[in-house]
Amino acid sequence: MIELSQHPCQPFSLRLAHDLLSYYGSPLYVYQSEVLSHSISHITSSIPYNNTFFQFATVTNGNIELLKLFNSQGWGLHGNTPGDIYLGLKAGFSGDKIVYSGSNLNPEEMAQVLKWGVRTLNLDSLSQLDLLCNIYQSFSGDLSSLKLGLRINAPNLIKDSRIGVQPHEFSEAIKIAQTVGLKIQGLHFYRGTGTNATQAFTQVIDNIIQIGNLLPDWEYLDFGGGFGYPYRHDKVAFDWNKFGQELSHKLNQLSKPIQLIIEPGRAVIANCGILLAKVVSVKWQGKKQIIGVDTTVGNLSIPSVHGGYRKITTWQENPQSLCLTDVCGNTTYSRDYLGKNCQLPALKIDDIIGILDVGAYGYAMSSHFLHRPRPAEVLLEKGSHRLIRQREDYQVLIDNQILD
Numbered sequence: 151m152i153e154l155s156q157h158p159c160q161p162f163s164l165r166l167a168h169d170l171l172s173y174y175g176s177p178l179y180v181y182q183s184e185v186l187s188h189s190i191s192h193i194t195s196s197i198p199y200n201n202t203f204f205q206f207a208t209v210t211n212g213n214i215e216l217l218k219l220f221n222s223q224g225w226g227l228h229g230n231t232p233g234d235i236y237l238g239l240k241a242g243f244s245g246d247k248i249v250y251s252g253s254n255l256n257p258e259e260m261a262q263v264l265k266w267g268v269r270t271l272n273l274d275s276l277s278q279l280d281l282l283c284n285i286y287q288s289f290s291g292d293l294s295s296l297k298l299g300l301r302i303n304a305p306n307l308i309k310d311s312r313i314g315v316q317p318h319e320f321s322e323a324i325k326i327a328q329t330v331g332l333k334i335q336g337l338h339f340y341r342g343t344g345t346n347a348t349q350a351f352t353q354v355i356d357n358i359i360q361i362g363n364l365l366p367d368w369e370y371l372d373f374g375g376g377f378g379y380p381y382r383h384d385k386v387a388f389d390w391n392k393f394g395q396e397l398s399h400k401l402n403q404l405s406k407p408i409q410l411i412i413e414p415g416r417a418v419i420a421n422c423g424i425l426l427a428k429v430v431s432v433k434w435q436g437k438k439q440i441i442g443v444d445t446t447v448g449n450l451s452i453p454s455v456h457g458g459y460r461k462i463t464t465w466q467e468n469p470q471s472l473c474l475t476d477v478c479g480n481t482t483y484s485r486d487y488l489g490k491n492c493q494l495p496a497l498k499i500d501d502i503i504g505i506l507d508v509g510a511y512g513y514a515m516s517s518h519f520l521h522r523p524r525p526a527e528v529l530l531e532k533g534s535h536r537l538i539r540q541r542e543d544y545q546v547l548i549d550n551q552i553l554d
């Protein structure tokens with residue numbers, strides 16, 4: 151274990167970035183455990199409603215060491231896919247701590263989810279409900295604690311969503327469940343990803359409750375998902391306290407108490423992750439600085455492929471002047487940008503940059519497109535640091551190929 155010149159609990163600095171890259175190589179995903187713990191505690195304490203369960207949306211980051219942190223702080227997981235659930239089980243969650251709220255499973259996958267012990271499932275269509283009921287009838291394990299919910303599609307609340315069952319289909323859903331002796335006990339609402347306007351959530355609470363009351367056996371409300379994170383640090387941030395107060399207040403007024411499930415993804419994990427990279431090329435086009443770095447859109451696809459902004463820093467205090475800068479990946483793919491029109495100091499070869507807030511949809515969305523192996527992942531924790539995923543090498547590009 152190397153000695154870091156800076157204690158890893160202190161705010162991130164250029165010295166720390168330098169030490170980590172010297173030890174682990176570049177590029178490198180770095181996660182700060184204390185930052186993640188702080189976000190988990192903040193969200194947990196912002197919802198006073200006393201029957202609340204928090205499920206981390208694994209789709210945003212599937213590193214098992216990070217999932218374990220959620221487990222240790224009393225959260226469960228939200229699974230979008232069987233793969234999310236598999237990772238959760240490997241991280242030590244039992245099936246009953248995982249809520250499945252995905253779509254379009256084939257029969258083998260639906261049965262597998264049940265075999266893994268998942269007992270709360272929010273289904274996306276009547277045909278998925280049909281499938282579940284068929285499997286239920288011939289399933290050999292204990293399904294006495296099974297709870298079924300419907301993902302809701304209400305065009306007046308969420309526009310243009312393919313997900314969910316419309317309220318006018320609820321009576322049909324209830325009938326399908328009844329034929330095998332099951333009930334529809336849950337309602338799942340997903341606002342759509344990355345919404346920073348708190349009002350977009352608070353103003354629909356009454357409508358959601360009204361829709362929930364259409365279910366005679368309503369027992370739980372899963373409110374998503376979709377809570378924003380202020381990637382532009384000077385812009386509006388989702389107000390967890392306001393949301394928590396308003397939602398709790400309304401739920402406390404219900405004549406029949408229900409359970410609340412909250413499943414944040416990016417809102418809880420975005421800010422603990424940084425992608426470190428080194429400058430490998432510098433050129434100027436007029437007054438614009440064109441920086442080439444040793445990472446690529448294959449390692450971090452959000453800024454370029456999905457149009458998301460991620461702040462890039464060099465941690466320099468009081469740089470003399472800032473220049474209009476494009477930060478480009480190490481391929482010639484026309485969209486290989488990590489940042490466009492950034493304001494950065496004049497940089498030179500071997501300088502270090504940090505792409506901030508990449509804890510969500512960062513490594514999880516990386517790929518082998520452009521055939522560059524993926525970076526390593528490192529966790530800073532309790533004054534120390536450790537590798538939590540190996541750096542890939544070129545072997546990974548041929549691993550599953552059949553070579554004659």
Ligand SMILES: Cc1ncc(COP(=O)(O)O)c(C=O)c1O
Pocket residue numbers: 207209210228230251340342343344374375376377413414415416417510
């Ligand atoms: C049902 C559900 N919940 C939660 C999430 C996490 O989303 P976000 O990162 O926007 O919170 C997703 C993302 O796909 C989702 O589909």
